[in-house]
Amino acid sequence: MLDERFTRSLHVEALRRSSLHAATDPAVLFQTSTIGALLDGAYEGDVSFGELALQGDLGLGTLNALDGEMVAVDGRFWRADVDGGLEEIDPRERTPFAVVVPFAAQRVRELERTETEAEVFAALDRERPAGEGASAIRIDGTFGSITARSVPRQRPPYRPLAEVVADQHVFTLSAVEGTIVGFRFPDHSDGVEVDGYHLHFADVGRTRGGHVLGFTCERGRVAVDPATDLHVELPPGVELEEHHLDADGIASLRRIEG
Numbered sequence: 001m002l003d004e005r006f007t008r009s010l011h012v013e014a015l016r017r018s019s020l021h022a023a024t025d026p027a028v029l030f031q032t033s034t035i036g037a038l039l040d041g042a043y044e045g046d047v048s049f050g051e052l053a054l055q056g057d058l059g060l061g062t063l064n065a066l067d068g069e070m071v072a073v074d075g076r077f078w079r080a081d082v083d084g085g086l087e088e089i090d091p092r093e094r095t096p097f098a099v100v101v102p103f104a105a106q107r108v109r110e111l112e113r114t115e116t117e118a119e120v121f122a123a124l125d126r127e128r129p130a131g132e133g134a135s136a137i138r139i140d141g142t143f144g145s146i147t148a149r150s151v152p153r154q155r156p157p158y159r160p161l162a163e164v165v166a167d168q169h170v171f172t173l174s175a176v177e178g179t180i181v182g183f184r185f186p187d188h189s190d191g192v193e194v195d196g197y198h199l200h201f202a203d204v205g206r207t208r209g210g211h212v213l214g215f216t217c218e219r220g221r222v223a224v225d226p227a228t229d230l231h232v233e234l235p236p237g238v239e240l241e242e243h244h245l246d247a248d249g250i251a252s253l254r255r256i257e258g
């Protein structure tokens, strides 16, 4: 069973690739596979980026063989290579883990002075509905600094994510304009999702980006799209409830996601 605190705050539905149809509801998040399966080295998914684009226009994730970090903004899908260089992803490529939504801002707030990451998160927390629900997030702005990372493409037999992340490249972008996208999931997301804020970045020229480890925002606009539902597409061999995280797993995930 999934953690009741998680399923109470978000309606979770499992499905297979064969039953996908185009989605347009901004309250429904779509995800391929689970973070628990990714932690265990399941780096080959069955959903293509062409299919993913029918489920949402904003989001994040990775590519098969864990070939970098994926950022989706305005319906275009970008791969950040191990050094943070962006290139557009071929729609025929596939993903082992991605979360997307047909993003529609329900709440917007302007950021008019320099704010730390903690202050931006506090502003986001004020804009999202009270309680434990999930939200999609978009921050357009000028960032004093963004510390990001990406990971190198892997070869089978795949190592667990905790080992791969030891080979990650971390880079800092200074005084950079661009867009942070991502999600805030409830605590107790129980091996299905990353608890708390999970954010990826693409600069305005779509030349640099990655998984966000930290940032400061000089000015910008935060937009929040609350979610009621999470549809989880399960590749062959992955089940929704087989990757429960124990305390060690949760601690490991927090280290990996920064």
Ligand SMILES: [Zn+2]
Residues within 6 Å of the ligand: 060, 061, 069, 198, 199, 200, 211, 212
């Ligand atoms: Zn990430």
